[in-house]
Amino acid sequence: MKNLGYLLMVSATLSFSCGGSSEQSAETVEVEVEENEWVELFDGTSFDGWKKYGGGEVGNAWKIKDGTLYLDAANKENWEQGDAGDIVTVDEFENFHFQLEWKIAENGNSGIIFLVHESEEYSYPWMTGLEMQVLDNDGHPDAKIRTHRAGDLYDLIESSEETVKPIGEWNLAEIIVNQGELQLHLNGVMVVSTSLWTPEWEEMVANSKFKDMPGFGKYRKGKIALQDHGDEVWFRNIRVKEL
Known part of the structure; x- marks a missing residue:
């Protein structure tokens, strides 16, 4: 950087x-x-710096319009094989401050996954990376589960308070990883804070849905992914700063 x-x-x-x-x-x-400067990860007009997880160019289900990157799930009946799928940054990050804005469709589900290790060994980003949940809390059934609501560290830590905005409104999400310390911020409020790779962390993972995924949460440097969960979701103002 x-x-x-x-x-x-x-x-x-x-x-x-x-x-x-x-x-x-x-x-x-x-x-x-x-002082490290912010680096834009999305220029508003192209998928430069992004790729499809597992290889290849970003699929046609992902679109760009008016400076916004979005999953065109409203037309998924027209998707062809290879059109969809999670997308990841080309670059990897270790100690960083990441920001983006997101909004979700009614009943929608998506996620921001980080510290992703991309290899043939892992079919999906969530098999290695941690996820900050993106969700319609009022409409999606996943919201009934603690640690599955918007802003949560998915299936691990629930937000300290709910700061998500209604569907159709933009939310500012921030992920900070620095020397093993993790913070998640949603709309200017720190909603999750924890230490990674400690005995307490390992115990928490062992009690989660990730317990049988040997690569989950193990990598201290990785890519950042935007999740295709089959629902319409929009992202903009995507940037990162190395710490």
Whole structure:
């Protein structure tokens, strides 16, 4: 990732002795500090930087219109083999801050899956990656299950509070992974916070639906996936910053 340089003004107080008396002089020192910049993962017009999970170009079921990337599930009766499927970033990320906006159709279900390890060994991103749930809480039956509602760390940790907006409205989702610490934010509120790869984490996974998936939650660097769950879903303003 590229770095963005900026100047930090530091006020330094220098003390020195002169002729037996003490004087103090203050001067301002300019120090150049490097800060990672946001990198756009979706340019609003193309699928550059994205691919179909498992190989190949993004399928025709995924569309782009007015700066928005969406799954055209309203026309899925016209899908042909290979049109649909989960999509993933070409690049992998380890310590990062990821952001996007999403909205979901009535009764819809999708997800943002991260730390995804793509290989022939795993047929789907969710076999390795963790998921921030995208859901119509009011209409989809999955919402009846704790840890399956919008903003939850899917099947592992439920949100501390519900901040999701009604269907058809945009939600700001943020995923922060840094040195084994995970935070999920939804609409400006931190709704999940946990430590990864600890004994407590392993126990939590062992008590989840992922218990029989040996690759789940094991990879400390991976891709980010947008899930095709067969429902209409829209994404925009997708970006990431390395930490």
